[in-house]
Amino acid sequence: MGAPARRWQRTLQAHARAQSDGPYGHAGRGRLLRGVPELRPHLLRERCQFRCRRRADRTGAVLSVSVPAPAADRRLVLLLLAAGIVAAFHVGKAPPALPSLREALGASLTQAGWVLATVNLVTAVGGMATAMIADRLGHWRLVVGGTLLGALASAAGAAATRLDLVLALRIVEGVAFIAVVASAPALIVRASRPEALRTTLAVWSTYMPIGSGLMMLAAAGLLALADWRLVWGTAAFLSLAMGLALMVGGGPRGDTTPPAPAARSFLGDARELLASPGPLAIALCFGSYAACWFAVVGFLPTLQVERLGMSPTAAAVTTAIIVIANATGNVGGGWLLGRGVSRGSVIAGSALPLSLCLVGLFVDGLPDLVRLALVTLYSAAIGVVPGALFTGITLHAPRPALAGAATGLLMQGSNVGGLIGPPITAAVVSSGGWPAAAWVTTTALLIVAACGLFLQGREARIVASRQGAAAP
Numbered sequence: 001m002g003a004p005a006r007r008w009q010r011t012l013q014a015h016a017r018a019q020s021d022g023p024y025g026h027a028g029r030g031r032l033l034r035g036v037p038e039l040r041p042h043l044l045r046e047r048c049q050f051r052c053r054r055r056a057d058r059t060g061a062v063l064s065v066s067v068p069a070p071a072a073d074r075r076l077v078l079l080l081l082a083a084g085i086v087a088a089f090h091v092g093k094a095p096p097a098l099p100s101l102r103e104a105l106g107a108s109l110t111q112a113g114w115v116l117a118t119v120n121l122v123t124a125v126g127g128m129a130t131a132m133i134a135d136r137l138g139h140w141r142l143v144v145g146g147t148l149l150g151a152l153a154s155a156a157g158a159a160a161t162r163l164d165l166v167l168a169l170r171i172v173e174g175v176a177f178i179a180v181v182a183s184a185p186a187l188i189v190r191a192s193r194p195e196a197l198r199t200t201l202a203v204w205s206t207y208m209p210i211g212s213g214l215m216m217l218a219a220a221g222l223l224a225l226a227d228w229r230l231v232w233g234t235a236a237f238l239s240l241a242m243g244l245a246l247m248v249g250g251g252p253r254g255d256t257t258p259p260a261p262a263a264r265s266f267l268g269d270a271r272e273l274l275a276s277p278g279p280l281a282i283a284l285c286f287g288s289y290a291a292c293w294f295a296v297v298g299f300l301p302t303l304q305v306e307r308l309g310m311s312p313t314a315a316a317v318t319t320a321i322i323v324i325a326n327a328t329g330n331v332g333g334g335w336l337l338g339r340g341v342s343r344g345s346v347i348a349g350s351a352l353p354l355s356l357c358l359v360g361l362f363v364d365g366l367p368d369l370v371r372l373a374l375v376t377l378y379s380a381a382i383g384v385v386p387g388a389l390f391t392g393i394t395l396h397a398p399r400p401a402l403a404g405a406a407t408g409l410l411m412q413g414s415n416v417g418g419l420i421g422p423p424i425t426a427a428v429v430s431s432g433g434w435p436a437a438a439w440v441t442t443t444a445l446l447i448v449a450a451c452g453l454f455l456q457g458r459e460a461r462i463v464a465s466r467q468g469a470a471a472p
Contacts, residue, residue: 073191076187076188076191076249077188077192077200077204079245079246079249080143080184080187080188080191080204081203081204081206081207082242082245083143083147083180083184083242083246084180084181084184084204084207084208084211085207085210085211085214086147086150086211086238086239086242087146087147087150087176087177087181087207087211087239088177088181088207088208088210088211088212088215089211089212089214089215089235089238089239090119090150090154090173090176090177090235090239091119091177091208091211091212091215092211092212092213092214092215092216092219092323093154093215093219093231093232093234093235094115094116094119094170095116095216095298095301095316096216096219096220096223096231096316097219097223097228097231097232098112098115098116098228099312100223100227100228101115101166101227101228103227104227104228104229105161105162105163105166106163107163111163111167114167114170115166115170116298117419118167118170118171118173118174119170119177120174120415120418120419121174121415121419122171122174122175122177122178123174123177123178123411123412123414123415124412124415124416124418124419126175126178126412127178127182127408127409127410127411127413127414127415128270128273128405128408128409128411128412129270129408130142130175130178130179130182130183130408131182131186131404131405131406131407131408131409131411132269132270132404132405132408134179134182134183134186134404135186135401135404135405139183139184139186139187139404140183140187142179142180142182142183143179143180143183143184143187143246144243144246144247145179146175146176146177146178146179146180146183147176147180147239147242147243147246148239148240148243149172149175149176149179150173150176150177150180150235150236150239151236151237151239151240151243152172152236153169153170153172153173153176153236154169154173154232154233154235154236154239155232155233155236155240156169157169157170157173157232157236158229158230158232158233158236159229178408178411181207181411182404182407182408182411183404184204185201185204185390185393185404185407186403186404186407188200188201188204189201189394197391197394198334198337198338198391199331199334199338201334201387201390201391202331202332202334202335202337202387202388202390202391203330203331203334204390205330205333205383205386205387205389205390206326206327206330206331206383208386209323209324209325209326209327209330209383210324210327212323213320213321213323213324213326213327214320214324215235216316216319216320216323217317217320217321217324218231218234219231219316220313220316220317220320222234224313269402269405270405272398272399272402273397273398273402273405273406273409274409275398276396276397276398277454277458278392278395278396278397278455278458279393279396279397279398279406279409279410280409281396281451281454281455281458282389282392282393282396282406282409282410282413282451282455283409283410283412283413283414284413284447284451285347285385285389285413285447285448285451285452285455286385286386286389286410286413286414286417287413287414287416287417288417288444288445288447288448288451289351289382289385289386289414289417289444289445289448290413290414290415290416290417290418290421291417291418291420291421291424291440291444292358292382292417292421292440292444292445292448293326293382293417293418293421294417294418294421294422295421295422295424295425295437295440295441295444296358296361296375296378296379296441297319297322297323297379298421298422298425299422299425299426299429300315300318300319300322300375301315301316303361303434304318304319307434308368308371308372318372321376322372322375322376322379323379325376325379325380325383326379326380326382326383328380328383329350329379329380329381329382329383329384329385329387330383330384330386330387331383331387332381332383332384332387333346333383333384333385333387333388333391334387334388334391336384336388337387337388337391342456342459343388343391343392343452343455343456343459344452344453344454344455344456344457344459345452346384346385346388346452347384347385347388347389347448347449347451347452347453347455348448348449348450348452348453348456350381350382350384350385351382351385351445351446351448351449351452352445352446352449354381354382354445355441355442355445355446357374357375357377357378358374358375358378358437358438358441358442358445359438359441359442360374361374361375361378361438362434362435362436362437362438362441363435363438364435385452388452389410390407390410392455392459393406393407393410394406395459395462396455396458396459396462417444421440421444424440425437425440425441428440
């Protein structure tokens with residue numbers, strides 16, 4: 001029996017003694033547990049984590065990382081969720097405002113496309129690196145700094161008079177966005193009780209559909225009053241207010257600071273993470289999901305105007321509602337995992353049937369209301385995928401200290417998919433018409449399902465190996 005297995009066996013024996021009425025247990029108040037490092041002061045929390053691990057088989061286990069909070073810090077979790085939603089405002093503000101921006105600055109359609117894609121491009125390039133920087137500099141610092149940086153960049157963008165300045169400031173907004181969304185999950189993990197972690201991370205995954213969808217709805221009303229500058233200014237004001245709320249609300253309470261990282265190189269950590277099949281499969285799964293999602297949502301207003309005869313305003317409002325519907329699935333994914341449904345079943349069981357919904361959206365012959373109902377069903381149900389993937393990061397990370405970097409890799413995969421999905425769909429539609437887009441979405445969802453099944457098999461092996469190490 002190796003050293004790790006012996007340590008795990010001693011931990012199990014200590015838990016068994018703690019549950020007794022002897023001097024090691026409740027009656028003796030654990031007074032003879034001094035030989036077990038750090039177990040006596042954290043006995044109740046450790047026993048709770050142990051029970052969660054015993055129930056982990058086939059449930060998409062979530063293991064805690066770093067040093068968990070002594071108690072759930074709901075204030076911090078709500079602040080971080082609000083910060084993520086506000087960060088997503090900078091993603092959702094651009095699509096409705098593009099016509100006004102093009103008219104004011106004389107931008108071509110290609111240049112306007114870069115206004116949309118720049119935030120995704122920054123995240124696609126630097127997601128994992130940003131998360132690893134946050135592990136070293138502090139996650140709370142990057143959340144607050146990213147929120148304030150987004151406010152500054154959006155305010156400067158509202159005053160810009162040239163398109164090149166707008167594009168440069170969109171790069172800054174992308175840096176601010178990834179600083180927030182790559183840093184917040186690590187804080188959420190440490191501020192949540194182990195038994196509630198699955199649900200908390202699933203709720204966190206709603207930041208993108210809620211934030212971008214709400215901003216799309218707000219932009220539709222703001223553009224009726226003024227041009228795109230009002231939309232940019234509103235996003236800046238809300239980000240500034242969020243930054244002030246973060247500073248006034250304070251950072252994590254108690255001992256939620258992660259331990260100092262071991263003396264390992266930045267590149268060494270990156271190589272270790274990229275050599276791990278689990279995080280790579282999560283990133284590929286999220287990337288394929290995002291490629292399909294952004295292909296559908298990005299072209300949905302155009303499809304509604306050209307094929308369904310809707311007005312641009314009605315199309316924008318309908319699209320925003322469909323985007324917000326995705327949040328129900330995000331929460332649903334965590335709920336299903338908590339009820340014992342495996343991660344692979346959640347992911348593959350949603351991706352395969354929902355590919356048929358998108359076939360119905362793009363092909364000819366269906367009534368308009370049926371098409372909209374199908375795409376709304378797709379948006380709501382496919383949202384279980386992000387919820388399932390976020391809760392699997394801590395299980396598949398090669399070591400707990402790399403869970404933050406694994407989150408950054410997930411975000412990087414998501415934004416790579418968001419970058420390549422719409423151009424591929426546009427090229428296919430240009431050559432074969434709207435029905436040909438169904439081939440793109442079906443292929444992407446098949447990759448999602450395959451990754452989900454791979455994760456299920458890998459999780460079964462991880463749980464079996466840990467149970468084997470625990471056996472005497």
